Amino acid sequence: MTSEVVAAAPVPVPGRAQRVRELALARQDLRGPLIPILHAVQEELGYVAPADVAVLADVLNLSVAEVHGVVTFYKDFRRTPAGRTTVTICQAEACRSVGAVALAAHAQATTGCGFGETTADNRLTLEQTYCFGNCALGPAVQVGDKLHGRVTPTRLDALLGDAR
CATH class of the missing domain: 3.40.30.10 (Glutaredoxin)
Structure with missing residues (x-):
């Protein structure tokens, strides 16, 4: 079924990168921290924005590709805001x-x-x-x-x- 989806490009929210960094730093010492951090970002901010991936990669010393791969592999993670x-x-x-x-x-x-x-x-x-x-x-x-x-x-x- 084809349908048109209006998905505006996520606009960087002032302070979002800082909040993502804080969420990551608070959990970086967990065993396998990426998925719990992604869940925390999505729970608090509604979705994992493309700009969030680079922040998480930096905090966890991972490549952007590694973080992007996890975000896109698991269906639980939204990359755009959900509807109301x-x-x-x-x-x-x-x-x-x-x-x-x-x-x-x-x-x-x-x-x-x-x-x-x-x-x-x-x-x-x-x-x-x-x-x-x-x-x-x-x-x-x-x-x-x-x-x-x-x-x-x-x-x-x-x-x-x-x-x-």
Whole structure:
């Protein structure tokens, strides 16, 4: 499915580099510190900006390529800001067997964006996961921090309406 995603180039935020450096310095002595640092940056600042990669590489004495490789390898790390609300649809086998594929297609058609994309108005980001552990109540959908089970296209429309 093709869709247009409006993803403005991240504008450097004054003080962001300093905060990223502080987060990294506070965790640099952990065993294997890069991933915990990336999680901390994303949790506090919302995403790992391209400029953050160079700061982290400097603090950890790694190459920019090494840090970039980790950020881009793991789907947990966002490289652009997410929309106001993130909608995540389970695509694991249990949910797929009870309608998650059709639900995902409906969500993509309704929002106009694919998985990993954000609507043009920055209100919704559509994501997929491969298990919420809510298999008995599939298809499972998480809207923001709230998990919903047995979600139908009609129910998804209502959830998306609330999120907008």
